[in-house]
Ligand code: KIV
């Protein structure tokens with residue numbers, strides 16, 4: 543007898559976000575060490591955070607949210623270690639999250655003492671649900687929290703001019719907030735901060751819980767960009783979660799709708815179903831010829847660090863990263879791949895059936911592309927023997943040999959590796 547209340551999106555007229563592709567890389571911010579970390583069964587240790595931070599720097603993030611230092615002693619110590627041990631490259635901003643509460647903001651600034659560059663990310667929830675049921679506060683009360691938080695952030699920064707500060711504000715649960723109210727709150731925050739086109743602030747618009755189709759999120763981003771007062775003095779940032787499985791799609795449409803920046807995590811760890819997966823979004827861009835300005839060419843290292851730090855396994859079918867995503871078992875796929883690979887040369891754009899990118903671009907090899915099991919055809923078998931042992935079987939022999947391999951695969955119930963295939967070939971055709 544549960545009453546089902548459908549989500550009622552805010553109606554937005556005159557939608558004009560363009561029906562085109564993404565044309566350039568956004569500014570990326572990694573929230574692996576904060577949103578990702580807070581969702582883990584076992585939060586990362588300082589050692590794991592250090593290892594993860596090094597990976598994020600190597601991948602090329604210039605903005606890295608390293609924790610919530612006012613809420614966690616471990617995060618506080620980690621921020622201190624980064625600064626005191628001079629671990630942050632000169633072109634990287636460390637970003638820290640804080641609620642819009644004076645005592646938490648004060649502690650946040652303590653953690654950042656001596657930082658070269660830092661983003662102070664202050665947030666409060668603005669959604670109807672949280673206003674009515676959690677805070678029991680009206681709109682004015684919620685706006686006041688944001689304004690006071692913004693004031694406090696500014697006052698502390700002014701006391702420490704040795705650091706290059708960037709201010710960031712998130713109306714948490716932006717997507718569950720009336721759009722005109724979200725704009726009103728952000729206008730009030732920027733009235734305090736007084737950004738200029740040369741000294742921008744970051745306004746981050748979270749889909750804290752993904753509750754709509756991605757086009758709705760894009761509509762909300764467009765509405766915001768058109769109606770907020772100081773659009774030219776802010777970087778509009780996206781922060782999507784994956785509750786409906788569309789975190790990447792929402793981020794992609796949000797960029798097309800006018801945003802400049804995106805927060806996400808490597809391989810999608812984060813609260814509940816995770817944050818937007820930066821690997822997928824960046825590689826989607828890459829596969830369409832857009833340089834994502836991140837180095838994802840050593841996917842195995844990324845996977846191994848992410849797994850070691852989060853203790854979560856990467857799914858074998860994870861886009862671009864999973865163990866099986868450059869593997870074809872079916873005979874017709876193997877045959878097509880083999881033919882296309884034979885035509886492919888390094889000077890030609892990648893154009894291989896069933897392989898959206900060249901596996902070498904993420905550090906994988908062709909050997910992984912073709913694996914032989916009971917569904918495989920002669921193409922895959924011939925390809926493997928030729929690649930591994932230089933054995934070029936004539937077509938009639940491929941036809942004779944493939945049922946023998948399939949029989950073995952059926953009997954053993956798995957993949958027939960190259961060595962077993964060669965042994966089988968020798969014992970079937972080269973005896974006596
Ligand atoms: O999902 C969210 O709203 C957040 C904010 C704190 C930015 O993580």
Ligand code: ZN
Pocket residue numbers: 577748750781783813817
């Ligand atoms: Zn989040």
